[in-house]
Amino acid sequence: MMFIRAYVFFLGVLATLFLGWAALTFIPGIQIKEVKPLPGLKPYTEQELRGRAIYIREGCVYCHSQQTRPDGFGVDQRRGWGRPSVPGDYVYDRPHLLGTMRTGPDLFNIGARQPSEDWHLIHLYNPRATSPGSIMPPYPWLFEEAEEAPEEFYRMQGKRVVPVPEQFRPEGKVVIATQEALDLVAYLLSLNHTYPVKAEKR
Amino acid sequence: MKSDHSIPGTEEAPELSYRILSDTSSSAPVIVFFTSAVVWLLVGTVFGLIASFKFNFPDWLGNIPALTFGRVRPAHLNSVIYGWASLGIAGLYVWLTARLCQTEVHWRRLLYISAILWNAGVLYGVVSILGGHSQGIEWLEFPKGAQTLIAMASVLLSLSILRTFYGRRVKHIYVSLWYILASVIWFPILYVIANLPFYSGVTQAAVNWWYAHNILTVWVTPAGLAAAYYFIPKVIGRPIHSYYLSLLGFWSFALFYNWNGIHHLIGGPLPTWLISVSIVASVLMFIPVITVAINHHLTMVGHFGKLRYSPTLRFVVFGAMCYTAVSFQGSIQALRSFNEITHFTHYTVGHAHLGLYAFFTMSIFGAIYYIMPRLTKWEWPYPVLIKFHFWLVALGITLYVISMTVGGFIQGLYMNDPSRPFMDSVQVTKPYLMARSIAGVVILIGHLFFIYLFYLMIKRKGVKRLTPPWYEKAEEYAR
Numbered sequence: 137m138m139f140i141r142a143y144v145f146f147l148g149v150l151a152t153l154f155l156g157w158a159a160l161t162f163i164p165g166i167q168i169k170e171v172k173p174l175p176g177l178k179p180y181t182e183q184e185l186r187g188r189a190i191y192i193r194e195g196c197v198y199c200h201s202q203q204t205r206p207d208g209f210g211v212d213q214r215r216g217w218g219r220p221s222v223p224g225d226y227v228y229d230r231p232h233l234l235g236t237m238r239t240g241p242d243l244f245n246i247g248a249r250q251p252s253e254d255w256h257l258i259h260l261y262n263p264r265a266t267s268p269g270s271i272m273p274p275y276p277w278l279f280e281e282a283e284e285a286p287e288e289f290y291r292m293q294g295k296r297v298v299p300v301p302e303q304f305r306p307e308g309k310v311v312i313a314t315q316e317a318l319d320l321v322a323y324l325l326s327l328n329h330t331y332p333v334k335a336e337k338r
Numbered sequence: 339m340k341s342d343h344s345i346p347g348t349e350e351a352p353e354l355s356y357r358i359l360s361d362t363s364s365s366a367p368v369i370v371f372f373t374s375a376v377v378w379l380l381v382g383t384v385f386g387l388i389a390s391f392k393f394n395f396p397d398w399l400g401n402i403p404a405l406t407f408g409r410v411r412p413a414h415l416n417s418v419i420y421g422w423a424s425l426g427i428a429g430l431y432v433w434l435t436a437r438l439c440q441t442e443v444h445w446r447r448l449l450y451i452s453a454i455l456w457n458a459g460v461l462y463g464v465v466s467i468l469g470g471h472s473q474g475i476e477w478l479e480f481p482k483g484a485q486t487l488i489a490m491a492s493v494l495l496s497l498s499i500l501r502t503f504y505g506r507r508v509k510h511i512y513v514s515l516w517y518i519l520a521s522v523i524w525f526p527i528l529y530v531i532a533n534l535p536f537y538s539g540v541t542q543a544a545v546n547w548w549y550a551h552n553i554l555t556v557w558v559t560p561a562g563l564a565a566a567y568y569f570i571p572k573v574i575g576r577p578i579h580s581y582y583l584s585l586l587g588f589w590s591f592a593l594f595y596n597w598n599g600i601h602h603l604i605g606g607p608l609p610t611w612l613i614s615v616s617i618v619a620s621v622l623m624f625i626p627v628i629t630v631a632i633n634h635h636l637t638m639v640g641h642f643g644k645l646r647y648s649p650t651l652r653f654v655v656f657g658a659m660c661y662t663a664v665s666f667q668g669s670i671q672a673l674r675s676f677n678e679i680t681h682f683t684h685y686t687v688g689h690a691h692l693g694l695y696a697f698f699t700m701s702i703f704g705a706i707y708y709i710m711p712r713l714t715k716w717e718w719p720y721p722v723l724i725k726f727h728f729w730l731v732a733l734g735i736t737l738y739v740i741s742m743t744v745g746g747f748i749q750g751l752y753m754n755d756p757s758r759p760f761m762d763s764v765q766v767t768k769p770y771l772m773a774r775s776i777a778g779v780v781i782l783i784g785h786l787f788f789i790y791l792f793y794l795m796i797k798r799k800g801v802k803r804l805t806p807p808w809y810e811k812a813e814e815y816a817r
Contacts, residue, residue, distance in 0.1 A: 195408020
């Protein structure tokens with residue numbers, strides 16, 4: 137009797153976990169698997185993927201979501217953050233970066249909202265240079281500092297000088313973007329999901 | 339049932355000999371688990387505090403890549419979940435299983451290997467995150483190697499516990515043991531399923547949050563409840579109020595809780611039915627929670643005075659009450675109208691700490707206060723420090739949860755007001771984020787008292803006491 141009860145207990149315990157797994161991940165997985173990439177969605181380029189890896193490395197996901205909500209649930213639409221996102225928008229996302237926090241704004245369409253490469257570079261070097269009051273961390277290790285010289289001088293060497301306002305950079309220095317910074321910005325600019333979507337069921 | 343290992347002087351009371359037997363055999367592995375848990379508690383607290391101060395002073399330590407917010411935050415989460423919580427749970431489960439099965443701990447060697455692998459996994463994982471090698475999935479940031487170590491460690495732990503259960507000398511399986519057995523079966527399966535490399539896009543988000551919520555279902559909450567079910571009746575000396583409520587509580591918990599996870603993605607790009615199912619399950623959580631709350635309350639009723647005389651009871655009852663609070667909060671938070679405001683805000687962070695700290699961590703503190711003297715044969719040397727520990731962490735976490743709850747709610751209102759620029763929702767949280775950092779400092783100081791006491795216990799140092807803390811007062815109370 138004692139052993140039968142123990143077996144029933146263990147079976148019950150396994151069954152509850154299995155049920156939850158089947159309902160919440162397996163069945164929706166099948167449903168979502170049929171989702172095709174949307175016609176306007178481009179696969180990431182190699183550079184964008186490198187930038188995406190930096191986005192992951194620096195933990196951007198802990199403060200920025202990449203999912204826009206429909207009207208009637210939050211005001212993402214009225215903020216101009218773009219149409220509600222659908223599963224077809226994420227077909228190339230691995231790992232997913234939906235995020236569950238908005239200490240900073242949503243980035244699902246940041247490439248469309250803020251298409252300036254300069255802005256993003258300055259912002260990553262020191263967020264307060266572009267956005268007073270921001271509490272975002274700076275990422276100085278994505279940049280190099282070099283002796284002040286005309287931009288032309290660095291451009292000749294294939295280096296990208298970032299137009300950081302004087303009060304935000306060390307005296308007598310200019311800020312040069314590393315490849316990593318350029319990759320990350322390329323990824324951010326690729327976050328542009330403004331292509332149309334047929335009224336798709338979510 | 340016959341005692342195989344009669345200890346002289348206990349012939350008349352075989353249960354007493356079993357108790358000595360189980361405590362003696364569990365002593366070494368449990369001390370190993372608890373000690374490493376406490377080390378991770380300190381590490382995790384420091385990471386948490388650094389992350390918190392970064393909100394207040396975003397340029398502080400701003401040029402050290404390893405200490406940027408986006409790395410320190412997951413380092414905090416992973417060291418407290420897989421380090422402090424998991425190793426604390428392992429210690430609690432080993433000790434409690436032996437006690438409740440009235441037998442010695444079987445396959446102890448597996449436990450030592452488990453402890454080594456577990457610590458190695460967490461260390462490797464945390465260092466990887468700080469070094470920039472995160473997998474980028476919340477709660478599953480550790481690289482594959484670290485995850486493999488932890489998966490192996492958890493299987494070894496489960497094997498030892500199931501073997502000990504198989505060698506039990508009791509007929510009746512106490513409710514704490516239900517939670518433990520379910521937990522040690524669920525956790526390795528869940529952990530392995532969530533780490534399979536098959537997922538991408540929105541499916542991965544579903545698996546991600548199914549897992550992240552379920553680690554509470556299968557691992558953290560059962561441990562807290564097992565502790566409450568064991569220590570409350572034990573300390574006040576009366577049985578749990580109702581066996582049938584326990585039964586209902588357990589099975590409704592097992593059924594509903596692991597359907598909750600997708601409520602983390604309300605409003606997101608997932609099938610609506612899926613989100614609705616999770617919301618319904620989250621509301622159904624009222625059943626197990628109310629059941630457990632009634633059961634514990636009716637057990638405690640008339641005995642609340644004893645809170646003053648038992649550190650264990652104080653911590654565990656605080657934890658049990660917060661379990662009710664956090665579960666109610668969680669169910670309400672899953673409702674669409676409420677979630678619309680609190681989603682994406684610090685409110686969720688407050689909720690997480692109400693659960694993982696005010697409920698779980700406080701319960702484990704209570705358990706450690708009870709268990710350690712029985713393993714080291716040494717009483718807690720300075721009861722006044724226990725008092726400091728309790729009040730500092732109790733006040734600290736209260737301030738923490740209030741500031742994040744209020745601040746997060748206002749943040750959500752601002753975020754949902756299109757006439758305000760988004761930046762307003764950042765600015766308005768600043769004083770609350772500062773209050774949170776202060777709360778974190780208070781909690782850290784509390785932890786330092788606890789860690790000092792714990793160190794004295796292991797070394798059997800400090801004042802030699804013959805009775806448990808506040809025993810004199812308890813005797814007075816009994817008269």
